[in-house]
Amino acid sequence: MVNTSDFSKRLQKVLDFYGVSATAFSEEIDFNRSTISHLLSGRNKPSLEFVMKVLQKYPEVELYWLLNGKGSFPSEKKITSAPLQKLDKKEIIDIPSNFSEVKTTTSEKQIERIVVFYRDGSFKAYEN
Template identity: 45%
Template sequence: MVNIDDFVKRLETLLDYYNLNASSFADKIGVQRSSLSHLLSGRNKPSLDFILKILEVFPEVDLYWILNGKGSFPKTINTEQQIETPPTPLNDNAISSNLFSEVQETKKTTPVEIKKVEKKPESISSEIEKIVFFYKDGSFKEFTPQ
């Protein structure tokens, strides 16, 4: 659970760090100024949407730090969490203009019979955009309904 008093202190730290007042901070992350005012006064607790907007606009903010004070601000990368293997240099000849054009099917696949299942109609109507089958050999097939 978020301690609102400590959260307000961390929020004020953000304002000081970015040299913003409450109004400009609210405008920058896309929330109403009154919402931020209610948070700063301790009247309201932060919503998940509010936290996600902060993280989206200010990537230096660590989620755990803003929520419960654990971690650091600005965010530091733990050396153990960095990428394990260095990237391989790319060969210009290895990249084709369409990465999926060279996918070859290595396994014979047998068609699968799909049975229609009757289901109660839901209140929300939704349509299938596409169906993708992934195979263990790394290949895939994509089907788009007509």
């Protein structure tokens, strides 16, 4: 069972972490502002739809942490890598000791425009 006062504290922690207001948060997850207000005040318990939208929009939020306070926020997902393989001497290539010997190629392409998209749906375009 979800403890509403503890849930509201965790929800506030999510808002603080992302630096968004309750209004901006409600717009980002497409929920009514009044619903967010009631959740933050502890008046209502979260619906499944609300929890799923939060998890979709904010992948750093863990389900069990949000509902029960167990786990961590932001999530500490461990990155696993493949085990290292030993190389034969035949597979090792010589790297030139003088890096000026390395040829660099230049591209004739030029950047025309860079577009930055923000989480609130707005964007900014920079043109050359």
